[in-house]
Amino acid sequence: MEAVGVLMICRSLLLLLLPVLAAAETLQTYIVQLHPHEGGREAVAAAESRLDWHGSFLERSVSWEQERRPSSRLLYSYHTVFDGFAAQLADAEAAALRALPGVASVRADRRLELHTTYSYRFLGLNFCPAGAWARSGYGRGTIVGVLDTGVWPESPSFDDRGMPPAPVRWTGVCQGGEHFNTSNCNRKLIGARFYSKGHRANYPTNPSEAVSLLEYVSPRDAHGHGTHTASTAAGAAVAGASVLGAGAGEARGVAPGAHVAAYKVCWFNGCYSSDILAGMDDAVRDGVDVLSLSLGGFPIPLFEDSIAIGSFRATARGVSVVCAAGNNGPARSSVANEAPWVLTVGAATLDRRFPAYVRLGNGRVLYGESMYPVKTSLKKGGKDLELVYAVGGTRESEYCLKGSLDKAAVAGKMVVCNRGITGRADKGEAVKEAGGAAMILANTEVNRQEDSIDVHVLPATLVGYREAVELKKYISSTPRPVARIVFGGTRIGQARAPAVALFSARGPSLTNPSVLKPDVIAPGVNIIAAWPGNLGPSGLEGDARRSNFSVLSGTSMAAPHVSGIAALIRSAHPSWSPAMVRSAIMTSADITDRRGKAIMDGDGGRADVFAMGAGHVNPARAVDPGLVYDIQPGDYVTHLCTLGYTHMEIFKISHTGVNCSAVLQKNRGFSLNYPSIAVAFKNGAKSAVLQRTVTNVGTPNSAYTVQVAAPPGVKISVAPTTLSFVEFGEQRSFRVNVEAPSPPAAKDSAEGYLVWKQSGGEGKHVVRSPIAVTWVVE
Numbered sequence: 001m002e003a004v005g006v007l008m009i010c011r012s013l014l015l016l017l018l019p020v021l022a023a024a025e026t027l028q029t030y031i032v033q034l035h036p037h038e039g040g041r042e043a044v045a046a047a048e049s050r051l052d053w054h055g056s057f058l059e060r061s062v063s064w065e066q067e068r069r070p071s072s073r074l075l076y077s078y079h080t081v082f083d084g085f086a087a088q089l090a091d092a093e094a095a096a097l098r099a100l101p102g103v104a105s106v107r108a109d110r111r112l113e114l115h116t117t118y119s120y121r122f123l124g125l126n127f128c129p130a131g132a133w134a135r136s137g138y139g140r141g142t143i144v145g146v147l148d149t150g151v152w153p154e155s156p157s158f159d160d161r162g163m164p165p166a167p168v169r170w171t172g173v174c175q176g177g178e179h180f181n182t183s184n185c186n187r188k189l190i191g192a193r194f195y196s197k198g199h200r201a202n203y204p205t206n207p208s209e210a211v212s213l214l215e216y217v218s219p220r221d222a223h224g225h226g227t228h229t230a231s232t233a234a235g236a237a238v239a240g241a242s243v244l245g246a247g248a249g250e251a252r253g254v255a256p257g258a259h260v261a262a263y264k265v266c267w268f269n270g271c272y273s274s275d276i277l278a279g280m281d282d283a284v285r286d287g288v289d290v291l292s293l294s295l296g297g298f299p300i301p302l303f304e305d306s307i308a309i310g311s312f313r314a315t316a317r318g319v320s321v322v323c324a325a326g327n328n329g330p331a332r333s334s335v336a337n338e339a340p341w342v343l344t345v346g347a348a349t350l351d352r353r354f355p356a357y358v359r360l361g362n363g364r365v366l367y368g369e370s371m372y373p374v375k376t377s378l379k380k381g382g383k384d385l386e387l388v389y390a391v392g393g394t395r396e397s398e399y400c401l402k403g404s405l406d407k408a409a410v411a412g413k414m415v416v417c418n419r420g421i422t423g424r425a426d427k428g429e430a431v432k433e434a435g436g437a438a439m440i441l442a443n444t445e446v447n448r449q450e451d452s453i454d455v456h457v458l459p460a461t462l463v464g465y466r467e468a469v470e471l472k473k474y475i476s477s478t479p480r481p482v483a484r485i486v487f488g489g490t491r492i493g494q495a496r497a498p499a500v501a502l503f504s505a506r507g508p509s510l511t512n513p514s515v516l517k518p519d520v521i522a523p524g525v526n527i528i529a530a531w532p533g534n535l536g537p538s539g540l541e542g543d544a545r546r547s548n549f550s551v552l553s554g555t556s557m558a559a560p561h562v563s564g565i566a567a568l569i570r571s572a573h574p575s576w577s578p579a580m581v582r583s584a585i586m587t588s589a590d591i592t593d594r595r596g597k598a599i600m601d602g603d604g605g606r607a608d609v610f611a612m613g614a615g616h617v618n619p620a621r622a623v624d625p626g627l628v629y630d631i632q633p634g635d636y637v638t639h640l641c642t643l644g645y646t647h648m649e650i651f652k653i654s655h656t657g658v659n660c661s662a663v664l665q666k667n668r669g670f671s672l673n674y675p676s677i678a679v680a681f682k683n684g685a686k687s688a689v690l691q692r693t694v695t696n697v698g699t700p701n702s703a704y705t706v707q708v709a710a711p712p713g714v715k716i717s718v719a720p721t722t723l724s725f726v727e728f729g730e731q732r733s734f735r736v737n738v739e740a741p742s743p744p745a746a747k748d749s750a751e752g753y754l755v756w757k758q759s760g761g762e763g764k765h766v767v768r769s770p771i772a773v774t775w776v777v778e
């Protein structure tokens, strides 16, 4: 109350200054969050009165001299995932607005990016949830909403043969626009919308051109990323899917029976929070069951993170929100989209390889990978070509940036290009433009042995850092170095997989180390899925080839795999909460690879819990987890209280008032019922007690016994050590005591696990939680 009084005084001062300041300043987009309307939500349920309410804030803060109608500054009005709006404001106007009673927060719009490993231009599927399909009817009756670059509706992956009509609860629309109308939706693609206002506002010079020149002002996908992710989650089965002949096989989404709704929020220059929130606001109201977001930024506090804020109420309304963890690995604490109510997904490799060896003139053969179509490549790359590297002697030419290559020096030759700075396919285009005949992409220390491949416009292969060092040594050792690329087609089962992709973002979470993130890993390297039929599979303008499929890598590709699994679980268990769905996916995850050995990291070592969370998703087990850890929306608020968030910070996330001292008094010793266990010891703390509650979703009359592998240097005891259930749906609680007399030398984290093994009944359920202990030095 006191704070409000002070704010009122500030407000009158600021209003006086406004007209002067606003004239000199440019406008930018702000997202404004409001306190619930005094008249209650019912009073503003009608769209008109809601707009009036939102507009009234603008009328009080926008400089009247500049505008005929302050409401012309309004971009979006939000009312499902939170109450508020997005508007274009001068800095001083934003400050004035911030001071108005009823305003909870005003924050600048933020540009986020797609979580593919390189720009937007990318391109597999042999990840078979066969057992899960039978149990869930292939995801029938569920709706997966995909927030991305839109959709290419003509793709065979969105064919609706055999699909039932959209569920009756569905209230979404098929929004028309450039090259898109209602006839583009069907029983598979049941909805499509687009959101460009936030994006346009960032191109003030000629906003309409900035969007329309480069892409369709409609839900139609001009990039391919959205088509790819949507088809990965819930695409129909397409026989004989290949990328220009490579990787041929059946392509189908993880939940081929589920419906898809596309929300286009990303444009050529990225994805703006104001557009993303508008998409989430509609999607939740439209009736999606799962929201898939393959985009994000760097980790920021939850109360400033639009995805965290938008997904809080989405989750409370029963929508499972699945997000990509980001591609800033292997750096520690790089994981984004880390809110405890979302499912955060890292990327793993598949056991499929596309070998394309480099045979050097000295007879040495270096392993490389490529998806260049086999037939043509034999003709073009199959003979010895002169090898060149850094022909201009410049750093730009080492990385094959556009225009950096001397045409006379590269014409007809095989050009070595370092990875980095520009997109991988862009380098291929640069080499081709300069007259080069073939390309070898060379990993640097940064990429090590990471092998995300692309469709290139010329014969090309990608070699690891070790191979790159040998390659460059050879080039400098001989006056006329030569090499040829030998393409090996598609090989399955050649590699140890899954393994964590080097680029996959890692924990511990920067903003909240007491929840382990990422939650799981899923296939995200060299994934073949649907692609706009009018684009070359490289996504580049210079690519005249056409393909209905392409190959892409990134946590962007991993997230929709998990969205598909969530749809399968929702279909099998319609009454489950998002927390139950996530618990099922986490506690059933694999921690061993196909060879039965520990999952490896792209780094070469064993993958730790900060790289893979609970492990690699296993859809067949996830639909029948035995026990689940459920969480009520209010528990997340209590959790935020335990983290010391202020009343106002929590309000920005939960949109409800909370008195943390009262909440904490009522919930002494509270711990969030998360399916993984993360303990962050701060300020020399040596012990912690955690509570967990499991719900029996397996068989009646079942019993479970605990098994614990304590992290090195940590003592863990669990009580009770057995849990018995008579009924289905029954709950049992247990306590986990964690004691760490002293942190292990030279380490700031340690890991272990806790498993509930079913002893009675069919004895088949194994409910596993990873344990992560970190010591935070402050």
Ligand SMILES: *[C@@H]1O[C@H](CO)[C@@H](O)[C@H](O)[C@H]1NC(C)=O
Pocket: 180, 181, 182, 183
């Ligand atoms: C949608 O567009 C197609 C192709 O332009 C056209 O043939 C069709 O009549 C349009 N349908 C509607 C309902 O406008």
Ligand SMILES: *[C@@H]1O[C@H](CO)[C@@H](O)[C@H](O)[C@H]1NC(C)=O
Pocket: 154, 155, 156, 533, 546, 547, 548
């Ligand atoms: C892509 O799919 C469309 C629709 O099924 C089909 O007509 C077209 O021939 C396919 N294109 C290629 C290159 O396979």
Ligand SMILES: *[C@@H]1O[C@H](CO)[C@@H](O)[C@H](O)[C@H]1NC(C)=O
Pocket: 659, 660, 661, 662, 665
């Ligand atoms: C919050 O709760 C505490 C403990 O119940 C109480 O003493 C305090 O007055 C409450 N604060 C507010 C602002 O309501």
